[in-house]
Amino acid sequence: MNLSFLLSALLVLFAGGMIALQAPTNVMLARAGGSPVLAALISFAVGTLSLLAVWLASGHRPGVTPFAALPWYAWLGGLYGAAYVAIAAYAAPRLxxxxxxxxxxxxxxxxxxxxxxxxxxxxxxxxxxxxxxxxxxxxxxxxxxxxxx
Structure with a gap:
């Protein structure tokens, strides 16, 4: 097993643990706001701001051109995540x-x-x-x- 694989596997293990933490924290938001969709919106807003800060600090600026050739469905990743977060905020207290x-x-x-x-x-x-x-x-x-x- 090479170091790159091991590091990747450990990062995924860590990320999986973070997903387990995400659902109950979003349940707290859903209860406070009365909506799992609002909880997901808040969660994604915080995540977006966090990613923006990390991206800005990275100094990486690819420009628009590489994105122009992408197929339309390449833009749907956030939709899948948003659906999961909202569904998890609804389902966690029930399941x-x-x-x-x-x-x-x-x-x-x-x-x-x-x-x-x-x-x-x-x-x-x-x-x-x-x-x-x-x-x-x-x-x-x-x-x-x-x-x-």
Whole structure:
């Protein structure tokens, strides 16, 4: 295992932990504001300001040209995140945090398998194999075990 892989894996592990923290903090915002959509808006506003500060500090200024050639769907990433954050703020108190997170991971794995299989959005093709299907099935079993807990 090379250092780049290890660092990437540790960063993703950390980010996954941050996602677990995001749902309950957004539930607090949703309760205070009476709306999971408002909670998501506040969450994204804080995130946007944070990213703006980091980007400005980085000094990286690519200009507009590289973005002009992108397909329309390249701009939808924030929409997916916004939907997840609003849904999580609604669902966390109803499902419990561990069930919310494991169901979300199951959804991620299933869609990722399909995206890999077709090589969607510029990703390299990685065919669905019995081992990959078994891994996804184990994630789904994990959802059931966490829920029954």
């Amino acid at each position: 419990g945090l561990a069930t919310l997170i494991t169901i979300g991971i199951a959804g991620q794995v299933l869609v990722a398998l399909w995206l890999d299989h077709v090589g969607a959005l510029g990703l390299p093709r990685m065919a669905i194999s019995p081992a990959r299907v078994a891994g996804a099935a184990l994630v789904i079993v994990g959802v059931l075990l966490v829920r029954r807990g």
